[in-house]
Each structure stands twice: as C-alpha cells, then as structure tokens.
Amino acid sequence: MSLRKLAGLLVLVEGLQFLLGAMVLIGLQCGMIFYTESILEVSLSLVLLSSLLSVVVLLSVTRYQNESYQESMRNLENLNNRLREQRHDYLNQIQVVHGLLELGEYEEARAYLDPVFKAITKVSSALRTAQPAVNALLQAKMEEAERQGINFYLEIGTLLDGLLVEPWELCKIMANLIDNAVTAVSGQKGERRVVLQLREFGSVYECSVKNNGPCIPREQQRLLFTRGYTTKKGEGHGMGLAIVEAALREAGGTIEVESGEEETCFRFTLPRRL
Numbered sequence: 001m002s003l004r005k006l007a008g009l010l011v012l013v014e015g016l017q018f019l020l021g022a023m024v025l026i027g028l029q030c031g032m033i034f035y036t037e038s039i040l041e042v043s044l045s046l047v048l049l050s051s052l053l054s055v056v057v058l059l060s061v062t063r064y065q066n067e068s069y070q071e072s073m074r075n076l077e078n079l080n081n082r083l084r085e086q087r088h089d090y091l092n093q094i095q096v097v098h099g100l101l102e103l104g105e106y107e108e109a110r111a112y113l114d115p116v117f118k119a120i121t122k123v124s125s126a127l128r129t130a131q132p133a134v135n136a137l138l139q140a141k142m143e144e145a146e147r148q149g150i151n152f153y154l155e156i157g158t159l160l161d162g163l164l165v166e167p168w169e170l171c172k173i174m175a176n177l178i179d180n181a182v183t184a185v186s187g188q189k190g191e192r193r194v195v196l197q198l199r200e201f202g203s204v205y206e207c208s209v210k211n212n213g214p215c216i217p218r219e220q221q222r223l224l225f226t227r228g229y230t231t232k233k234g235e236g237h238g239m240g241l242a243i244v245e246a247a248l249r250e251a252g253g254t255i256e257v258e259s260g261e262e263e264t265c266f267r268f269t270l271p272r273r274l
Contacts, residue, residue, distance in 0.1 A: 128156040129198070133167040134174070138196070141178045150185060150192045158200040162273035165251045170270070173247055176240045177209040177266050184213030184264065204253075204269045216259040224257060244268075 093112070100109035129135055138154060145152035163170065178196065185192040197208040216224070227242035248255050248268055255268040 129160040131160045131167045133171050137171045153195045155197040164271050173244050176244050181209050181211035184211045205272050206269050208265055208267045210263055210265045212263055215261050221257050
C-alpha cells in the first residue's frame with residue numbers, strides 16, 4: 001500500500017474516532033445513551049487501530065527517506081570522486097598541451113584539445129542546476145550511458161531553485177525514465193541517442209527524456225503506466241512507470257508519452273515555487 005493510501009486510511013480512522021467520541025460525549029451529557037462496555041471496546045479498538053496506522057506510516061516514511069538519502073549521497077560521492085579524477089587528468093593534459101605549444105606543434109595541440117574540450121563541456125552541462133543531488137544523478141547517468149556506447153545529451157534550461165518536492169523525489173523519477181530510455185536503445189544498431197531536456201515555463205518545470213529506440217505502438221502507450229505492465233523481456237520489470245506516474249500525480253505533476261518511428265519522448269511536469 002502506498003504512503004498516500006496509508007495516510008488517507010489514517011485520516012479516515014482518526015475522523016471516525018473523533019466522530020464517535022463526540023457522539024458518545026454528547027449522548028452521555030444529554031442522557032440519551034448510557035455508558036456500556038461495548039462503547040469502551042469500540043473506542044479502544046479505534047484508538048489502537050489509529051496508533052497502529054500511525055506507526056506504519058511513520059516507519060514507511062522513515063524507510064523511504066533513508067533510502068532516498070542514501071541514494072543521493074552515493075550519487076554525490078561518485079560525482080565528487082569523478083571531479084577529483086578529472087581535475088588530476090586535466091592538469092596532466094594541460095602539461096601535455098603546454099609542451100606541444102613550446103615545441104611549436106600547434107596542430108597537434110589543437111587535435112589533442114578537441115576530446116578534452118568535449119569532456120569538459122559534458123561535465124559542465126551536468127552541473128547547471130542548483131540541486132547537487134540532481135547534478136550528481138545526471139553526471140552518473142551520462143557516464144553510464146557513455147560506457148555502453150550511447151550518446152547522452154543534456155539540455156538544461158533551469159536552475160531548479162523553486163522545487164516544491166524533495167530533490168531525491170525528482171531524482172527517482174528522472175532516473176527511472178533515463179534507465180528506460182537507455183534500455184530502449186541498447187539493443188539497436190547505428191546511433192543510439194538519449195536526450196534529456198529540463199526547462200521551466202511559468203509555474204511548472206518540464207522535463208523531457210527522449211530516445212531514438214523502437215516505436216511504442218499506440219495501444220501499448222495507454223497501458224505503460226499500469227502497474228505490472230511491461231514491454232521488456234525477463235523478470236523484475238513492470239513497476240517503474242506506474243510508480244513514476246503515482247509519484248507525479250501525488251506531487252501535482254503530469255506525465256505523457258509520444259512515440260513515433262524516429263523518436264520516443266516521455267515528458268513530465270512538476271509545479272514550481274514562483
């Protein structure tokens with residue numbers, strides 16, 4: 001059962017408990033009803049049920065937050081280690097370029113700098129938001145895609161400084177969609193491309209995750225956000241998109257999918273603080 005349903009059930013039980021208590025109190029004062037053991041049993045049952053639900057909700061929230069914190073910390077630690085490695089590498093590469101320039105090998109220096117510049121540009125594009133957890137996630141996913149020979153492009157047009165949800169909530173949503181996009185293109189020949197666009201429009205943030213993988217038929221698109229439905233082979237799938245859709249709906253956001261022969265795009269929105 002989701003946290004939202006647990007919280008709703010807890011509110012319902014608390015409301016019934018309050019309503020019953022008020023009715024009994026009024027009835028006793030007006031002499032309409034008399035104190036009985038059955039009234040005490042019902043009242044105690046509601047109190048115990050309310051307490052149990054409170055404990056379950058608190059444990060679920062704590063567990064979920066701990067898992068999210070740990071995942072965010074792992075991403076941040078990986079990003080920090082990666083930046084340290086790159087700083088060391090860039091210092092060595094600058095020394096090489098300086099040596100080539102001293103020798104007058106200008107074309108060699110230029111050819112040597114091209115891949116270095118591209119690498120620096122990719123790192124910079126992943127560090128453009130005001131949310132360290134999001135930056136760490138994007139850097140980690142970009143490197144993971146590159147290891148698989150997939151071109152991962154980032155187009156960041158917002159600082160995300162007005163998020164109304166916790167950063168790790170956004171990370172979980174983005175990570176799921178990115179992983180799905182990477183899986184979609186991993187088995188195809190030719191160029192394999194994933195593009196993430198992050199922008200803001202008025203009172204909402206908009207994130208698009210695109211890939212040039214196979215087209216998703218229209219009849220399947222309607223089922224993608226159904227719990228248990230999957231287009232992937234093997235076990236362990238069929239939960240991600242349903243969880244993403246539920247998380248976005250609870251946060252006041254939306255998600256939609258468009259798929260054609262050239263591109264598939266998952267686009268979601270989240271409200272932002274103005």
